[in-house]
Amino acid sequence: MDFAFDARTEELRARLLAFMDEYVYPAEQVAHEQRARLASPWQDPPVVEELKAEARRQGLWNLFLPDAEYGAGLTNLQYAPLAEITGRSPQLAPTATNCAAPDTGNMEVLAQFGDERQKKQWLQPLLAGEIRSAFAMTEPEVASSDATNITTHIERASDGTDEYVITGRKWYISGAMHPDCQIFIVMGKTDPDGADIRRQQSMVLVPRDTPGVTVERAMQVFGYEDHYHGGHAEVVFDHARVPVSNLIGEEGGGFAIAQARLGPGRIHHCMRLIGMAERAIELMCRRAVSRTAFGKALAQQGVVQNWIADARVQVEQLRLLVLKTAWLMDTVGNKGAHTEIQAIKIATPRTVVGILDRAIQLHGAGGVSQDFPLAELYAGARTLMLADGPDEVHQRSLARRELKKYL
Known part of the structure; x- marks a missing residue:
């Protein structure tokens, strides 16, 4: 095992450290002051967009994605020291470089498992930082530490339409309070009685504005609302309907x-x-x-x-x-x-x-x-x-x- 940084990692580290010193750390207090004047606490302070524009200009963008077609094409070993640097200011730096959860995980899912239509409609604007997303898995009514417990149903419509009907309640859904959050990746059961408990679940894409989707409230974390991650919400899916083509991968692959x-x-x-x-x-x-x-x-x-x-x-x-x-x-x-x-x-x-x-x-x-x-x-x-x-x-x-x- 050789953990010495290669030339590309060293070059990116130097640029990222300079970006943090010159732009990110000075912006921390500015963002705090700007947020207090926003009409909605879930909006990003204007300085965040300035940081994102500068990060893109400097090529410090989508560093997390190992797939060179979509991201920087870095290995995990190359990305590790860069993620460490952004962790020094977790409220600003990951968002500024488009490397913030839950969008990172959602982009990885779409890049790896999404079809071409899904990538064009949702992955591309996420990669560009134009929209935000949320990942809806955890539920308040069951021990979600065991993912096979989830109770949200994803059922084929009984009226002959080529749609799924989604019913369930999720909470601590990161990113869901952000005004730019436009898409949920929702995990639920398409085969709740299946013999293999790890093949009962599927994932579907649910646009936030889908009828039947209600973001009920923001969930606090130790009293913080975690604005920079787009908050954590309790979300209800009440017979929300999406096309079957919104399935990610295959049924049972969730x-x-x-x-x-x-x-x-x-x-x-x-x-x-x-x-x-x-x-x-x-x-x-x-x-x-x-x-x-x-x-x-x-x-x-x-x-x-x-x-x-x-x-x-x-x-x-x-x-x-x-x-x-x-x-x-x-x-x-x-x-x-x-x-x-x-x-x-x-x-x-x-x-x-x-x-x-x-x-x-x-x-x-x-x-x-x-x-x-x-x-x-x-x-x-x-x-x-x-x-x-x-x-x-x-x-x-x-x-x-x-x-x-x-x-």
Whole structure:
């Protein structure tokens, strides 16, 4: 395994770091002030469009897509250090570079499984950053950590029309509150009584303006509405009808598509989390050398030194594990990297939560305020212990794979 950055990665890293310093970090406070004056809290502040235009001009656009036909054509190993950099400002940088979830996963689904009409109608405007999208899988009435539990029905219309009728309730549907969100990828059951529980589900494209689709409310995350990700909504599908041609792939293929979507999504989250941890370490160090307590700079307090040292060790460990996972995904595929994908999904959020917690503690009251990004970073990192499968599900699967060697 050689994790040295190649020439293209080094060149993109340099450009992206300069973009962050020159445009993104200065825009954080500007965006906060602009948002307070918007007619709708779900609109993007004007500075976001300025950032997107500059990122496109500099060629820092769609970096996440390995398919060169649609994206930058980078491998996972090449993209990892770039995603880490954007993770330092997760509210602005991923959106500015068109590398923000859930659009990234939805674009990957359409690129891999969509037909030509679906790609033209939905993938192309997503790649151009002209629209936003949402992925509707999680449901409030069942334990969605087991995706086979979903109850949303996708049924063939009984009146002879070539349509699906969709009925169900979803929640924490990221991106659904954004005014530019025009399309949902909805997972539901087309064969609820099928013998194979992993072939009961399908995915269909449902335009947001489809009659019967109601975005009922925004769901908060630790009190935050997560405007930059287009919010998280509770959505009702009440006999919403779409053409059968809106099916993605084949009937019964929804579970497999979900797994294909979530693999890259999990590693992208972990890459960005490392950037969040690096931002936290930087803030810790700046705070430690600028504040005095009990006659000494905080940087001279043994406990603070331990926090900073431990954080550095932990980040270096996580980065190596994420890079190994990215390398395996590139060389043996997502299935071959299954153990490592689960390992980073377990280890990265919980470790970064710990680092952020200590950074908040070091900042005192400022750490939980809006004057520093730490509280919002903490909320985002803690949520990732649930998103894309809770830790316990990955631990269960990983343990079973380990035990299988001895059974």
